[in-house]
Amino acid sequence: KELETHLKRYALQEEFSYKKTRVDYHLSQDKMKGLTAEQKKHEIKRRTYEFIVTRPKKENPIGITSIKLEYNHEMNPLVNEMALKFWKFTQPMLNDVEFYVKHETTNDVPSKFFGHINKICKEFLTPHILAVTQNQMNHLFFYDAYLMDRNFIQQSMIRNIQNVTIIEIWEIKLELSQTKSHFVILMIDGNHFCTCNFLISFGVPCRHFYKVLRKSPEAKFHISLINQRWYYDLKLSITDEELALLNVILIVEDSSEATVYREMNFNYIHQVRDGQVYTEKLQKIVSAKVKYGRSLRIARKALDLAQKLNYYNELNEILQTEEETANQNKKQKVTNLELEHTIENEVNDGDNKKQRRCKGCKGIGHDLRNCKSKPLSERN
Known part of the structure; x- marks a missing residue:
């Protein structure tokens, strides 16, 4: 009380x-x-x-x-x-x-703990994939990470990776879980491999990698880790040389004096992904879908605004006017095409009427009397 x-x-x-x-x-x-x-x-x-x-x-x-x-x-x-x-x-x-x-409090994880990474992701990635990437960042705090001995890992898990290229191997476990775990392998050229295969199948780094990124100075992030098919249209034309000039981001800085500089090379990721499959034809298809989605979103906003302001009649009048104009243009286009075809047919018919056809050789421009293939004795 x-x-x-x-x-x-x-x-x-x-x-x-x-x-x-x-x-x-x-x-x-x-x-x-x-x-x-x-x-x-x-x-x-x-x-x-x-x-x-x-x-x-x-x-x-x-x-x-x-x-x-x-x-x-x-x-x-x-x-x-x-x-x-x-x-x-x-x-x-x-x-x-x-x-x-x-x-x-996980909503502010990308901006609070991965500020530079979140900034470059906003610059390159479409909204949907940005949300997926941020969701992977949010879930890192639900996992524990343990640095493993390389000899402890079965060779079947790393048979496609040369042992000399491996720097660290991390075991990632869900909190309070003693059964299921994933392994993140960090390589000397900046690449990494996770047994969840999210980086390969979906094209963006997984939550297990972000957990290691918060633990190890050997873990590095570069925008090249994310598949180019998730980039904005304006970023699709960027070359590999321009991508290489972008900064490599480290969350945990190495404080030791014996820091060794290693050149970043993401050829391993590109090889596993089987090259760049996002061709120009696919880009056009996706671009058309994006334009349709944006137009539909604008139309929905216009309907919501008309409902709030009670401007249904004005909106309907605008749409009807545009529809009538489009129909008139379409009819005019069809009429012009029909006129062109009619004129062309009349010209062809007139030309055919003016020109004679030979009954002997079936040629055009002369008759049987003047046919060159007819013997000279029969012409007269």
């Missing part, structure tokens, strides 16, 4: 909105596994009330920056007397807080 009173006063003073609801708190799912019904009953913690305070969006946002293992509030002047009344955070509470903080 004392906490509720102090919290209410604090909310009024700081211009918070105030809400109180009754809730039940249960263990997280991973902790519930393997417990009997009696054990679950004892483990469940009940909180009588939950207090929610919010501030307007125009104010500076307030987020979780750290976790204290006990309920404590600066606005309470009697902390020493009141502290014993409030229990400490249990481990399930801490797990849930960590889980929700991770999952609710």
